[in-house]
Structure formats: structure tokens, C-alpha cells
Amino acid sequence: MGRNHHMYDKLTEITSEKNVMVEEHLRNHTYTRLGGKADFLVTPETYEEVQAIVKLAKQEKIAFTLLGNGSNLIVKDGGIRGIVMNLKKLHSIWREDDKIIAQSGARIIDASQHALKESLHGLEFACGIPGSVGGALYMNAGAYGGEIKDVLESTKVITREGELLLLPAADLDLHYRTSNIPEKGYIVLEATFSLRKGNAEEIKAVMDDLTFKRESKQPLEYPSCGSVFKRPPGYFAGKLIQDSDLQGKQIGGAQVSTKHAGFIVNKDNATATEYIELIRFVQSTVKEKFGVNLEREVRIIGEDPIE
């Protein structure tokens, strides 16, 4: 407890008390509504505070985890030790020339809406992706033929040493649902999207169409992490799962969605353990039936519960 008091004091020297939560349930901060507690959940309000927290974690050799909007993560039932940092209070979005600049805690949906408001074309694909700007860069998020790689010009990041860098998009090595952000340990602070002048009505029509497609196909009425698996080369994950007769398969409160086989929903107060068990069951069944490895798109983090 002594060390935790010490950390609390150090964190509240950096940012105000309201930005430091102790023993916070992470199910309140993830789309799946799963997961144990974080020792500390910190929500800094300035880049200087982010920098100071990163440096503190390094000095004190305390574990440090970044949480975006929690829409592509499963936090295990044992929670996360050390500091979990969420940048949701850094959420400004503005226009400069034909660019949209967004802080990493802004929702990518809001960046897409801002581009519409400014009649700028290029971010329509992101209008229904429920992640933060930082999480979208990390994953090179994409939908309906568009992806972050197509529009990202540059990004401002902090390294795990606390150094501030301005990087061109090419330095992030963006590919299908990956980047080098995990390997480099970058903390994204800001993204500049290079867009083209367009017609607001046409941009809105595209966004409305994508929203209709999403709402009619995805089980948005239940908590989930979106598509659990990446698209395996030459196949569709959802179709393989459907053809394995897995739709509706349930372990505890977790269920393979009956609406979209690529989703696993938290139907009835599932635990993370049940959810993860169901993911593994789907992977092994599809492998057995079709010889295809389903690679997870969703990240699993945190610790197993103590028995």
C-alpha cells in the first residue's frame, strides 16, 4: 500500500486529483464491458502532463499501459497493474488549410464529422469506427475500402523516454490493421489528416450510406469489440465462422453474434475469461474444419484473476 500511496502522490503532483482514479473498474472504459481494475487510471489534460507521467513510469519502473476508447481491447478479469493512461481529455479537432488536425483522445468519428462540417473529403470511411484517433493510428483502422494510411500526413508522438517527435506517416509503417506503434512504444498525441475539398452533401450521402450498412449488419445493441479476427488472406472470417455452425455458440455470457458471425457479443454479463475462451474455441473449430488460422484483430491485455 505504501508504494501505491507514493505513486498517488507523485501522480497528483503532475495532474489534478480529479484526473487520477484508484482501483478503477476497466469495464467502465471498454466497449466489451469486461475487465478487472486498474491500479491507477490517469487522464492527463496537457501534453506536458503526458510527458511527465511517461517519465515517472520509467523512473519508478512501474508498468504503463495506454487505453484509447477501449473498442479494440479485452482487459482480462485480473485487471492491469501500474498506471493506465487514457488521453480522452485531449480531444480538440481543428482545420488548417485542407487538413484536419485531431488530438489523439478525440473520437475518429468526431474527426470524420468535423471534416464533413468543413466540406473536406477523405475521412468518410471512419464515420462509424468507435475508436480514438490514437487507437485508429495504432491499428491503421479502416472500413469500406478506406483506411488511416490513405489520409494520414503526419503525427506528433511521445517516446517511452518522454521525447516529443513529429513523424511523417510513412514512419509508422502502416499496413492492414497494423503499425509499428506497439514496437516503437510511441504514444500518439496528435494526427494531421490531409484531405481534399469536397461537397458537403455528397460527403454526407456517403457517410449516411456507410452508417446504414453498419447498423443493418452489426450487432450494435450488445457490447462487443467489433470484428474479433483479421480477414484471413483469401477468406472472410465471418463466413468461415458461419460455415462452422458457430453462430449463437455461447460460453457463459459471451456469444458468437447471430447477426454478424465475425462479432462476439457480451450478451449476458460475461467475464473476460468466458469471452477469451469463446475466441479460442472459434479459432480451433475453424482451424479444424477449414485449416485456416484466424488471427485476432482485438488485443487482449491485463492479468488473469487470482484463483
Ligand SMILES: Cc1cc2nc3c(=O)[nH]c(=O)nc-3n(C[C@H](O)[C@H](O)[C@H](O)COP(=O)(O)OP(=O)(O)OC[C@H]3O[C@@H](n4cnc5c(N)ncnc54)[C@H](O)[C@@H]3O)c2cc1C
Ligand atoms: C462496434 C465496433 C465496430 C468497429 N468497427 C471497426 C471498423 O470498421 N474498422 C476498424 O478498423 N476497427 C473497428 N473497430 C475496432 C476499433 O474501433 C478500432 O480498432 C479502433 O481503432 C480502436 O481504437 P481505440 O481508441 O478504441 O483503441 P483501444 O481499443 O483503446 O486500444 C487499442 C490499442 O491502441 C493503443 N492506443 C490507444 N490510444 C493510443 C495512443 N494515443 N497512442 C498509442 N497507442 C494507443 C492501445 O494501447 C491499444 O494497444 C470496431 C469496434 C467496435 C466495438
